[in-house]
Amino acid sequence: MNIIMSIAALRSFMTAVLLAAFIMSAQILVPGEDVANADLTSASQWANYEMLVMGDSVVWGQGLLEDQKFYTLVRKELARRLGHDVNIVNKSHSGATIMSYNKTNLVEPGEVPLTTPTLWQQLEAAIAGYHCEERVGQKNKPSTPKYRCKGVDLVLLNGGINDIGVPKILNPLTSEQTIKKASRKYCYQRMKEFLDEVLATFDNATVVVTGYFQIICAGAGGTNPNTIRDLVKAYLGHGKKNEQKIEKTDGKKHDWLIDKMSEHSAVWKKASDDDLKMSVDDANKAAGASRAIFVKVDFSTAECYNASDTKFFRFLGYDADKNPITDDFLLKQRIETFCPKAKPEMKAVDINPFFRSYLISICKPAGSGHPNVKGAQRYADAILTRLGPQFPVKPSLP
Secondary structure (H helix, E strand, O other): OOOOOOOOOOOHHHHHHHHHHOOOOOOOOOOOHHHHOOOOOOHHHHOOOEEEEEOOHHHHOOOOOHHHOHHHHHHHHHHHHHOOOOEEEEOOOOOOOOOOOOOOOOOOOOOOOOOOOOHHHHHHHHHHHOOEEEOOOOOOOOOOOOEEEOOOOEEEEOOOHHHHOHHHHHOOOOOHHHHHHHHHHHHHHHHHHHHHHHHHHOOOOEEEEEOOOOOOOOOOOOOOOOHHHHHHHHHOOOOOOOOOOOOOOOOOOOOHHHHHHHHHHHHHHHHHHHHHHHHHHHHHHHHOOOOEEEEOOOOOHHHOOOOOOOOEOOEEEEOOOOOEEEOOOOHHHHHHHHHHHHHHHHHOOOOOHHHHHHHHHHHOOOOOOOEOHHHHHHHHHHHHHHHOOOOOOOOOOO
8 A cells, every 4th residue: 555646746756656655555343142142162163163364465464474464363362262273264465456457367475566366356266275065046246256165264354445545545636525435435335245245155154354544643643744755855865764763753743745644544544444344234234144243443643654653564765776675574575576576477467557567666665554563463452352252262271
């Protein structure tokens, strides 16, 4: 996910720089009585427990090592509570949309931000790997899967922000109404369609849908108001590079661009939370059971991007070769391996030239703006709190 599509007075190369700087490609429904009051004490009930993960870079855990990702933290805690291993199938991918921009199904390592595989393509791939039977007599859209898979117990997913595009959300020229309409289209309408199929396909599974977060937060302790100008200076070879420490900023200091992006981020956070929750509520009604759960994840102003106690990876500047510097763990692999390999493959497929250039430009700094280790733990804690009634902690042995 990234910052802005255009900033007046900046040259075209600087627009790409600022786009890359913030690439980020992710009201709680309590389970119904049929879930919360289920008999969870039988060990046989949890044999061969299966967890499926689908979604975009937030679920994928952009920039994190495998053991640090929140789906791994959830799997480990569930295994501890249940008393045995939990198998996980991960189909998530950085940059994934719910609906595809085109028919190209380009698959790269999950760290490479792409719109494909989309959530629908991830679902199809998951179905192909499970023992499923075809559903009969269903009036589905011809393009959707029509299967019932019995072996999945928990589905963890998210989606919607890449369909809208972080550049559009943070662009100061975008209207708040545009953000709200886009959220309603993707986080509600498109997600509702997807959840209907997921609930029908995995009709014994609990489905967890995670919310997103406010990206930029202006104000005391919030996003450093010098964030944009510092990146520009770093690109031009001025100022400090690779500075790890976050200095406290004057709470009275403001930057019009940061303030505007903060306003848009707040609109996005509220609209997407409301729409994702509504998609879950309506999908449960259509399925006739409360098996889907929306998990709202909140961060304080001081925990937003480049804030005093940030819970997100940061874009720190550029090295002598103009390579981006971020504080995530997979930067070196993206610079040396993932992105160079993906670049010629992206050029070989039918993708809009502007969009291809955008994907290539955001590949190396793609970890910035995503939850760091502490941010991932926040997500895991929120999910496990909602699953608590379904997965009681096993009593400690004497």
